[in-house]
Amino acid sequence: MRIKLTSIMVDDQEKGLRFYTEVLGFRKKHDIPVGEYRWITVTSPEGPGDVELALEPNANPAGKAFQEAMFAQGIPIAAFEVGDIAGEFARLSAQSVVFTRPPAPAGPVTLAIFADTCGNLIQLYQRT
Amino acid sequence: MLLKPEGLRRLCLARDLLREPREASPTIADLAREVQMSPFHFIRRFEALFGVTPHQYRIQARLDIARQLLAAGRHSVTDVCMEVGFSSLGSFSTLFTRRVGEAPSVYRRRVRTMVQVPGTVPAALIPGCLSLMGRLPSSAFADPGRSFREA
Numbered sequence: 458m459r460i461k462l463t464s465i466m467v468d469d470q471e472k473g474l475r476f477y478t479e480v481l482g483f484r485k486k487h488d489i490p491v492g493e494y495r496w497i498t499v500t501s502p503e504g505p506g507d508v509e510l511a512l513e514p515n516a517n518p519a520g521k522a523f524q525e526a527m528f529a530q531g532i533p534i535a536a537f538e539v540g541d542i543a544g545e546f547a548r549l550s551a552q553s554v555v556f557t558r559p560p561a562p563a564g565p566v567t568l569a570i571f572a573d574t575c576g577n578l579i580q581l582y583q584r585t
Numbered sequence: 586m587l588l589k590p591e592g593l594r595r596l597c598l599a600r601d602l603l604r605e606p607r608e609a610s611p612t613i614a615d616l617a618r619e620v621q622m623s624p625f626h627f628i629r630r631f632e633a634l635f636g637v638t639p640h641q642y643r644i645q646a647r648l649d650i651a652r653q654l655l656a657a658g659r660h661s662v663t664d665v666c667m668e669v670g671f672s673s674l675g676s677f678s679t680l681f682t683r684r685v686g687e688a689p690s691v692y693r694r695r696v697r698t699m700v701q702v703p704g705t706v707p708a709a710l711i712p713g714c715l716s717l718m719g720r721l722p723s724s725a726f727a728d729p730g731r732s733f734r735e736a
Contacts, residue, residue: 469645472636493686518653529597531590555586555633557593572588574636 462498464511465535466524467575470495473512476574480552483510501537515576524576531557533570533580542567542583586633595620596634599627603639604646610670613639647671648684655689658697662689 467473474497477483483499486509490496494516498509515521527534539545542560546569550556557578558570566582573579588596599620602611611619616639617627631639647669654665663674666689671677681689 469636476636516649516652521649525597525600529594531593550586553586553633555588555630557588557590559587572634574634576635 461507462509462511463535464513465573465577466515466520467512467573467577468515468521468524469575470497470512470514473497473573473575474499477510477512480549480554481573503540512575521576528572528576528578531570531578533578535577536580536582539581539583542569542581545569545581586630588630588634592630593634595622596631599631599639600635600642603643604650610643644680645684648681651677651681651689652685652692655693656696658693662693665689 474485474488477499478485483501485497486500487498488495494514497512499512500506500509515524524534546556546560549571554574555572556569557572558568560567560569560581560583562568562585566584569581570578571581599616602616602619613628614624617624620627622630628638631642635642637645651665651669654660654668655662660668662678666674666677669677671680678689681692685692687695
């Protein structure tokens with residue numbers, strides 16, 4: 458048993474794919490039409506190469522309610538590890554990404570939180 | 586852009602207000618006043634946070650509700666159009682068709698024919714990760730390097 462795939466709900470898959478590739482810098486791995494929706498996954502160029510993040514449509518009203526409540530409470534739904542959190546903060550801020558928490562130390566890590574424009578807050582962390 | 590908790594709370598409130606289908610929908614200027622920002626800053630911050638302008642968000646929210654009502658199958662297309670706050674059936678149908686890919690009446694007929702268990706959401710509204718995977722061709726699960734045709 459191993460963890461190979463995880464997913465994140467996005468309110469618009471096309472917008473999500475643009476943000477996760479063009480802004481965050483992930484690479485599209487799969488993009489397959491499935492009915493009205495698409496099976497989209499991205500991977501990180503920094504690895505691990507076989508771990509995929511699926512950009513799931515949040516059309517289920519229950520998923521939407523969960524996503525909106527977490528967002529309104531300021532709670533990130535996923536966390537990505539970075540090597541240079543100050544550099545990422547500057548790079549993403551320059552692309553109009555909204556941060557709800559600038560990089561700040563929290564015990565063994567430095568944390569920052571930004572909005573992914575698809576209804577989620579995402580945490581970045583750097584081990585210190 | 587750095588958004589303080591109070592700013593996040595206000596913009597989430599604006600998002601909730603934009604989603605409510607109401608007879609007299611608040612204008613963007615009304616909402617900006619409600620969240621204590623100038624219309625310019627409100628639109629700019631909303632778009633940076635949610636990826637769409639307040640106006641686009643409202644249209645999308647209305648279409649989402651329309652889909653749910655049509656899938657439930659208890660309302661006519663005209664009822665749904667009025668319910669979600671469109672005043673013209675023509676503009677509702679045109680917009681729905683452009684965004685969803687089929688006319689509201691066609692969508693209603695298609696999703697209604699699915700078997701529905703009382704108390705559950707129609708299958709058409711559950712594009713969950715697992716159900717998507719369930720409908721993928723079996724080749725999708727083979728060695729991705731060799732047999733998966735990348736889109």
